[in-house]
Amino acid sequence: MARLIRPIRRTVVASSKTLIQQQPSLCIQKPILNPHIQSRTCMSEMRRSAFEGNVLRLLRQEIQFELERSPPKQPATKFGSFVVEERPGEQWIRLRKKFGEKEEIKIEVTMFDGSIPAPKSGGGVDTGEDVELHITFIVNISKGDGGDVLEFMCSAWPDSIDIQKLFMHGRDQTVAQPYTGPEFKELDDELQNSLYEFLERRGINDELAVFLHEYVTNKDKTEFIRWMGSVKSFIEKK
Structure with missing residues (x-):
């Protein structure tokens, strides 16, 4: 949220005096018991009102x-045979499907949680601001x-998926320190390829990575606007 906070810090301090001068008197006329105390209270109320008014103005402008720049889209409710469960106000989404007669597949997906420099078109690594964003998702x-539950911890890059870890555990894990197996990349190459094919047969593939990036990009904007609206509503309360 730095893009929001930085303008607020620059603008609020610079314009507080001007806004105070423009404010009508906020002091309720009461019997003057101590003119000095009443004067300080009046100025304090005017400063607070000016500051909050400036924050609200900036929030409205940013929203x-x-x-106007790129309004959020209605989130997709399906991807292939997966049902997508949007979770408003959270940093997760969930996908579910059935495969075959018995299998139940659940995918928990984070919002963007990392990045790497994007490769240059002519080779090498771009040292500028272009990055490839990373999403973590867990397949149960x-x-x-x-x-037992077979669990894959995976990464979704803009156009590909990587398996990071493979677990086996019970639905109700009771073992204090279960053996979680080796790192995925330590497995035999042929076994690694077979496990990628295992997921691909279930619709967990590079196309899913593309979908997740599009979905999370839209959710990131939606949640940002929602967050600013919540802040605005709180400040507006009297």
């Missing part, structure tokens, strides 16, 4: 700018019989 596959 309007975001809505169960057989619907209350038994």
Whole structure:
């Protein structure tokens, strides 16, 4: 949210005096018990009102700018045979589907949680501001019989997925320190390829990575606008 906070810090301090001068008297006429105390109270109320008014103005401007520049889209409710569960106000989304007669697949997806420098078109690495954003997602596959769960921890890059870790655990994990297996990249290459194919058969592939990046980009904007609206509503309360 730095793009919001920085303009507020620059503008509020510079314009507070001007806004105070423009404010009508906010002091309720009361019997003057101590003129000095009443004067200080009046100035304090005017400064607070000017500051809050400036913050509200900047919030409204930023919300309007975001809505006019590229308004958020209605989030997708499906991807292939997956049902997409939007979770407003959270940094997660969930996808679900059934595969075959018994398998139940659940995917928990973060919003953007990392980045790397984007490669240059002619080779090498771009040292500018272009980056490739990273999304973590966790795939849980169960057989619907209350038994073990096969879990993949994966990365979604803009056009590809990477498996980072593979776990086996029970639905109700009770072991204090279960053995979680080796790092995925330590497995035999042929086994790694077979596990990628295992996921691809279930619709967990590079196309999913593309979809997730589009979805999370839209959600990031939606949540930013929602957050600014919540801040604005709070400050507006009397």
